[in-house]
Amino acid sequence: MSGLARIARRGRPRPNGLTIFGVVTLGCLLFLGVFGPWLPLGDPSRIAAGPRLDAPSAQFLFGTDELGRNFLPRVVQGIRSTFLLSAVAVAITAVIGTLLGMAAGYLGRHTDQIVARGADILFAFPALVAGLLVAAIMGPGQASAITVISIATLPLFIRVVRSVTLGVAGRGFVTAAEVAGASTLRVMLVHLLPNVMGAVIVQLTYALSIGMIIESGLSFLGLGVQPPNASLGSLLRQGSAYLTIAPWMVLSSGVVLSLAIMSVNLVGDAVRDALEPLKGRPLT
Amino acid sequence: MTAPLVDIADLVIGYDTGMRQVRALDGASLRIDEDETLAIVGESGSGKTTLGMAAGRLLPPEAKVIGGSIHVAGVDVTRADDEALRRLRHDKLGFVFQNPTTALDPTLRIGRQVALAMGGRPPPEAIAELLSRAELNESERILRAFPHELSGGMAQRVVIAMAIARRPHLLIADEPTASLDASIREKVMSTLGRLRAESGASLVILSHDLRMVARHADRVAVMYGGRIVELGSVTRVMQAPAHPYTRALLTAAAGNERPGERLCPIPGTPPILESRCEACAYADRCAFRETRCDTERPEARPFLGREVVCHRAEAVIGAPTQARQEDR
The missing domain is CATH 3.40.50.300 (P-loop containing nucleotide triphosphate hydrolases)
Structure with missing residues (x-):
């Protein structure tokens, strides 16, 4: 067993074409999202920068919208807000979910019952229903988008971290640390956390893509990012009204959104394969 | 101390x-x-x-x-x-x-x-x-x-x-x-x-x-x-094991059998207890079993410089061994 693992670790898997495509696409989108405001693409909120609903041209690569705004910088702004919102939400969720999952798996008993049942309840909630509920309570906006993404992705982290923790907590080194007089917090931070990090990182990428879907869904319904700011979801909604006369709005934002989610998933698969080298690869 | x-x-x-x-x-x-x-x-x-x-x-x-x-x-x-x-x-x-x-x-x-x-x-x-x-x-x-x-x-x-x-x-x-x-x-x-x-x-x-x-x-x-x-x-x-289980463990284990000799696995499987056992837990697998092994819980008692939990210790220690004594 350990021998097999050692052999498998020696040879790093060669990245395949899909992985390279995913990494390159994600890299480009992240670059646009991070540096977009400083790139010479034009002002996303300047009205009447050109004719209204103008088709893509050399001057306006993605055309213009019904207010004559240049659509390319709007899509770039959409990438930025979609990525940023879901990344912030997923990062917060990962920290909370990892702590709760470790506590549930390690402390067991009542803590486990409460946390695991809580995760089940959250898991049973459709994200859209939760979104409507949260938006009704908190009002539409970025804060409610973050809350909804957290509600939807928290059980993913809790479940995975809890099950990995259960396996790790039964091993000798945890008992040895307890015998050595280590506190519960120390066992969790020094021994459990590094051992569950692999699972957390894999889950992180999947949660990010789910977060992006939820964010665009909420913004499409008008519950997420509010005008004049753009997100990929709100651009889709904006463009859907002019689908027959100006299809470039829906096309550009839709294609970019699909690419974003697909590339995150492809990178997630690659990360999983790298961290669990024995799964899905021939042993030879 | x-x-x-x-x-x-x-x-x-x-x-x-x-x-x-x-x-x-x-x-x-x-x-x-x-x-x-x-x-x-x-x-x-x-x-x-x-x-x-x-x-x-x-x-x-x-x-x-x-x-x-x-x-x-x-x-x-x-x-x-x-x-x-x-x-x-x-x-x-x-x-x-x-x-x-x-x-x-x-x-x-x-x-x-x-x-x-x-x-x-x-x-x-x-x-x-x-x-x-x-x-x-x-x-x-x-x-x-x-x-x-x-x-x-x-x-x-x-x-x-x-x-x-x-x-x-x-x-x-x-x-x-x-x-x-x-x-x-x-x-x-x-x-x-x-x-x-x-x-x-x-x-x-x-x-x-x-x-x-x-x-x-x-x-x-x-x-x-x-x-x-x-x-x-x-x-x-x-x-000189005084409990039939000890005796069986010794004859079941490989180690110093002579050529041609057979190892004797212990028949049956260990019991799964759900409450206090009111009989001898080993009775079902024991070669020395008698009626009180099924009705009376044996208690620990001193016997020839050791403690043993068996009604039949005297019979066990007196039984002919299968000549496994030159160990050690």
């Missing part, structure tokens, strides 16, 4: 398995003195690991102490508060686990793990000295290594070094050599025995290999059905 290091009295422990409760220990009593090596021998499921882990209250949350008591170095383990228990574990106990690859944290370098076991930030010379006591050379390389980079024998020596790091009074080794190659089992056992003798601690070896532990232990306790069925000095018990 007059009080024994460990005093386990009539201990009953059950595991909740959802629908029902399974008894792992059904009235186990055992005293362990300072500076001795005791082997606890039994099949899987006999309760030996439960007994060993109970000494440090290291049982999983499903385990419930139903009756009896455990005192280790004067501390009532089942009733002590968390701080007293933490002190007891820290100052008095050391554990060596069956499988060194799971007993070491895969994410930490050996040096850091040993340092943690020694209690924080010991000087590097102290770590190297500890490793050399466990017969690990090349401490430079080992301290920088991750657990998967060590061989099984080296990893087990690291585990042993960590177990003795705080100079425990009681060292509990659960199948310390079961996952190792046969060629290094004996060496690792010798290291363990030598370290015990140097420190004057007591060593408890949990094992299913009666012959292997016989070479390293002073006393042996044979467990069956959650009780200690025979307890005495290794020479006495091995040469």
Whole structure:
């Protein structure tokens, strides 16, 4: 067993074409999202920068919208807000979910019952229903988008971290640390956390893509990012009204959104394969 | 000291398995003195690991102490508060686990793990000295290594070094050599025995290999059905077993059979107890069974310099052995 693992670790898997495509696409989108405001693409909120609903041209690569705004910088702004919102939400969720999952798996008993049942309840909630509920309570906006993404992705982290923790907590080194007089917090931070990090990182990428879907869904319904700011979801909604006369709005934002989610998933698969080298690869 | 290091009295422990409760220990009593090596021998499921882990209250949350008591170095383990228990574990106990690859944290370098076991930030010379006591050379390389980079024998020596790091009074080794190659089992056992003798601690070896532990232990306790069925000095018990189960274990184990001789496996499987056993737990598999074995629970009684839990001890010890005595 350990021998097999050692052999498998020696040879790093060669990245395949899909992985390279995913990494390159994600890299480009992240670059646009991070540096977009400083790139010479034009002002996303300047009205009447050109004719209204103008088709893509050399001057306006993605055309213009019904207010004559240049659509390319709007899509770039959409990438930025979609990525940023879901990344912030997923990062917060990962920290909370990892702590709760470790506590549930390690402390067991009542803590486990409460946390695991809580995760089940959250898991049973459709994200859209939760979104409507949260938006009704908190009002539409970025804060409610973050809350909804957290509600939807928290059980993913809790479940995975809890099950990995259960396996790790039964091993000798945890008992040895307890015998050595280590506190519960120390066992969790020094021994459990590094051992569950692999699972957390894999889950992180999947949660990010789910977060992006939820964010665009909420913004499409008008519950997420509010005008004049753009997100990929709100651009889709904006463009859907002019689908027959100006299809470039829906096309550009839709294609970019699909690419974003697909590339995150492809990178997630690659990360999983790298961290669990024995799964899905021939042993030879 | 007059009080024994460990005093386990009539201990009953059950595991909740959802629908029902399974008894792992059904009235186990055992005293362990300072500076001795005791082997606890039994099949899987006999309760030996439960007994060993109970000494440090290291049982999983499903385990419930139903009756009896455990005192280790004067501390009532089942009733002590968390701080007293933490002190007891820290100052008095050391554990060596069956499988060194799971007993070491895969994410930490050996040096850091040993340092943690020694209690924080010991000087590097102290770590190297500890490793050399466990017969690990090349401490430079080992301290920088991750657990998967060590061989099984080296990893087990690291585990042993960590177990003795705080100079425990009681060292509990659960199948310390079961996952190792046969060629290094004996060496690792010798290291363990030598370290015990140097420190004057007591060593408890949990094992299913009666012959292997016989070479390293002073006393042996044979467990069956959650009780200690025979307890005495290794020479006495091995040469003339008074409990039919001990006898069967000796004839079932490979070791010193002559050419042409057959090993005799013990028929049947160990019992799963759900309540106090009101008969002899071994009766179903016993060749010496008589009617009262099915109706009357045998109690521990002194017999020829040992303690035995059997109605038929006289008949067992008098029965012709299958000539297995030239061992040792």
